[in-house]
Amino acid sequence: MRVRPLSIALALLPLPVFIVSLCIGSYPIPPATVIQMLLGIPGDWPRVEWAIVFRLRMPRVIMAALGGIALSVSGASLQSTFRNPLVDSYILGVSAGAAFGAALGLGILSSMAAAQVLAFCMGLLAFTLTYAAARTRGETPVVSLVLAGIIITALFSAALSTVKFFVDPHKTAEIVYWLMGSFSCAGWDDVAWCMLPVGTGFVLLYLLRWRMNALSMGDEEAKALGVDVHRLRFLVLVASTLMASAIVSTVGIIGWVGLIVPHSVRMALRTPDNRIVIPLSACVGAAYLMIADDFARAATGYELPVGILTTLSGAPFFLYLLRRKGVRVWS
Amino acid sequence: MRKEVVMAIVAVVLIAVATVGAYFLSTWSPPPQSESSTITVVDLAGREVEIPAKLDRVVVLCSQIAELVYVFGEWDTVVGVTKWAKYNPVLSELANFSNVQEVGSASKPDVEAIIALDPQLIITYGGKYGYSTPDSALQAFENVSIPYILVEMGSLEDLYTTIRLMGKVFHHEDLAEDIVTDMQSIINQVREKASYIPEEERIKALWLWSKPTKVTGGAGVTYDLMVNAGAINPASNYTEKYVDVPLELIVSWNPDVLIIWSSASYEPEDLINDEQWQEINAIKNRTVYKVPKIISDTWSIRVCLLQVWMFLKFYPDQDMDYSAIADDFFMKYYGIHYWGEV
Structure with a gap:
């Protein structure tokens, strides 16, 4: 595997984006002061500026990076495992399950903490139901899994609509806003909540990247290479769902990241090799969501839902990539 | 002769009928208002x-x-x-x-x-x-x-x-006018007291909605109440009733009092214990309040009580007796003593 300059550039991309993101915000703090704080150089900045950088911006930027890593890597892994370029973690019912859980927490229990826990649990439950529904005679065919995902998504979406129908219009607005996805209230406790599942999922998928290459050639070829196809697919699904559920339960539904980033990486580097695509999707995904969140919080005086920005920027970009290069990297 | 007698009888009968008819007509009044009016x-x-x-x-x-x-x-x-x-x-x-x-x-x-x-x-x-x-x-x-x-x-x-x-x-209509007059009187008392507060002593306050960063902008009833109560709403530059703003903008505004919508999914303690909010005066001074359910409705006649409650949360030293005002209002219009939080 030859390491190209572009790969190195993409791998290093999150670092400057991270630093620039820490300098951006509605509270005016000179970038030099931020850098000084980051380097631990003593200075006479006001305490509030320190709090802005380390308590508000840093956990939020890290949360955006974690979100980018989780959604991109899970998307890349699932696309490879399903051999389908249009799959991401949401197709397994995770987002619909999480949305229903959050709606229960916000609309019925009126508790943000309950919403987070319920969203996480319901995301995992939706995936479990999808997997159980698709499994027949000890096997889990890809088509069944996708279809089961669509069915479970529909069921949870209907349950979500039921909750939205019965609660106060103000609560409905709260749920709808949550569904748009936002890092606006992300703090260190959210980073702590997501770190373990996202970290575990990422490490697992990173370790499986070789085997996923075998799987992306087809089940028969993978079996011929000695890969336990069903076990591998199950592990990839669990790891992807764990990562996506943790992120969705914390910041809401942020769409398109799992599609845009892995495809961009594949098309930019002209390879579907997971040894490159998985780690670089993590880096590009982290940078992409950090930049998207910079726009969300600083482009206007408003707190824009980042999920809207990722969709608005992602969909045309995806179209451009498709028109320009097609899906040749998959062939 | 017989003809004259007949004519006289007819005339008497006609006069009698006319008299009785006139009597009935004079005492007749239209039927009570029907469904169709x-x-x-x-x-x-x-x-x-x-x-x-x-x-x-x-x-x-x-x-x-x-x-x-x-x-x-x-x-x-x-x-x-x-x-x-x-x-x-x-x-x-x-x-x-x-x-x-x-x-x-x-x-x-x-x-x-x-x-x-x-x-x-x-x-x-x-x-x-x-x-x-x-x-x-x-x-x-x-x-x-x-x-x-x-x-x-x-x-x-x-x-x-x-x-x-x-x-x-x-x-x-009279009762409606009484209600409006009483509401205006209570709100005007607050307004008048607030008008004596010097500009430099006015506190900065934010009204927080379903999520802590969604605040009242420069419109709507809650905005009116805040202004009446002599507070400065730093989010008043926004023309919307509700606006979601970045948290660091709230930190930069540094409000002295935070009022939380009564149906919000979080409590004052959640903000007081949240390290991201620690640099805000309202958190440091523990001046974060959730509106009591009983006066939470800004579209109800009880909104005048919310006005007083809010004013006293902004300026606790002001001479107004919330309990007495609330109790009077409840007794007058609901026929029962005020039973909510003070």
């Missing part, structure tokens, strides 16, 4: 609505109006009500719901159930908001010739207009 009112959407002069079957899809109807002593006329009425802190305690059917809500009305109740009038929210009654439902009411009144509450003035309108609809 109507009055015309103008609703908050500016529509002229013709409604029966005497109402005894009304559907109310706004819980605050249902409360007002209760205050007017006309609760018996209500046959259908929004499902939120039973969550109204006053109605849930005082009103008898046994003869009143729930018919959905303003935004999601059960149109068939409403029509089945054969109401003479429907009162609901107009406008194009999440809580407004959809056009399709209004069209259905028009199709079966049930008149409806639309209310919209963009400001305190809208609320006063609504109270007066309901006074006219239910023939309690």
Whole structure:
């Protein structure tokens, strides 16, 4: 595997984006002061500026990076495992399950903490139901899994609509806003909540990247290479769902990241090799969501839902990539 | 001769009939107002609505109006009500719901159930908001010739207009005027006291909605209340009623008092214990308050009590007795002592 300059550039991309993101915000703090704080150089900045950088911006930027890593890597892994370029973690019912859980927490229990826990649990439950529904005679065919995902998504979406129908219009607005996805209230406790599942999922998928290459050639070829196809697919699904559920339960539904980033990486580097695509999707995904969140919080005086920005920027970009290069990297 | 006698008898009979007829005509008065007599009112959407002069079957899809109807002593006329009425802190305690059917809500009305109740009038929210009654439902009411009144509450003035309108609809114009006068008097007391607070002593306050970063902008009833109470709302540059702002903007505004919407999914302690909020004066001084449920409704006549409560949270040293004002108001209009938080 030859390491190209572009790969190195993409791998290093999150670092400057991270630093620039820490300098951006509605509270005016000179970038030099931020850098000084980051380097631990003593200075006479006001305490509030320190709090802005380390308590508000840093956990939020890290949360955006974690979100980018989780959604991109899970998307890349699932696309490879399903051999389908249009799959991401949401197709397994995770987002619909999480949305229903959050709606229960916000609309019925009126508790943000309950919403987070319920969203996480319901995301995992939706995936479990999808997997159980698709499994027949000890096997889990890809088509069944996708279809089961669509069915479970529909069921949870209907349950979500039921909750939205019965609660106060103000609560409905709260749920709808949550569904748009936002890092606006992300703090260190959210980073702590997501770190373990996202970290575990990422490490697992990173370790499986070789085997996923075998799987992306087809089940028969993978079996011929000695890969336990069903076990591998199950592990990839669990790891992807764990990562996506943790992120969705914390910041809401942020769409398109799992599609845009892995495809961009594949098309930019002209390879579907997971040894490159998985780690670089993590880096590009982290940078992409950090930049998207910079726009969300600083482009206007408003707190824009980042999920809207990722969709608005992602969909045309995806179209451009498709028109320009097609899906040749998959062939 | 016989002919003259006959003519005289006919004349007497005619005179007698005319006299009796005149007597009856003089004592005749029109029958009592029938169902068909109507009055015309103008609703908050500016529509002229013709409604029966005497109402005894009304559907109310706004819980605050249902409360007002209760205050007017006309609760018996209500046959259908929004499902939120039973969550109204006053109605849930005082009103008898046994003869009143729930018919959905303003935004999601059960149109068939409403029509089945054969109401003479429907009162609901107009406008194009999440809580407004959809056009399709209004069209259905028009199709079966049930008149409806639309209310919209963009400001305190809208609320006063609504109270007066309901006074006219239910023939309690004097009581409606009393309510408006009392509300204005209480709010003006606050305004007057606030007007003496020097500019440099005015506190900065934010009203927080469903999420802590969603705040009241420079419009709406909560904004009016904050201004009346002498607070500076740093988010007043925004023209919207509600606006979601970055948290660090809230930190940079550094408000002295935070007021949390009563139905928010978080408590003052959640913010006080959140390290991201620690640099804000309101957190340092523990001046974070959640509005008590009993005065939470800014579209109810109880909003005047919220005005006093808010003022005293902003300026606790001010000489106003919230308990006494709240108790007087409750006794006068609900016939019961105030039982909420102080």
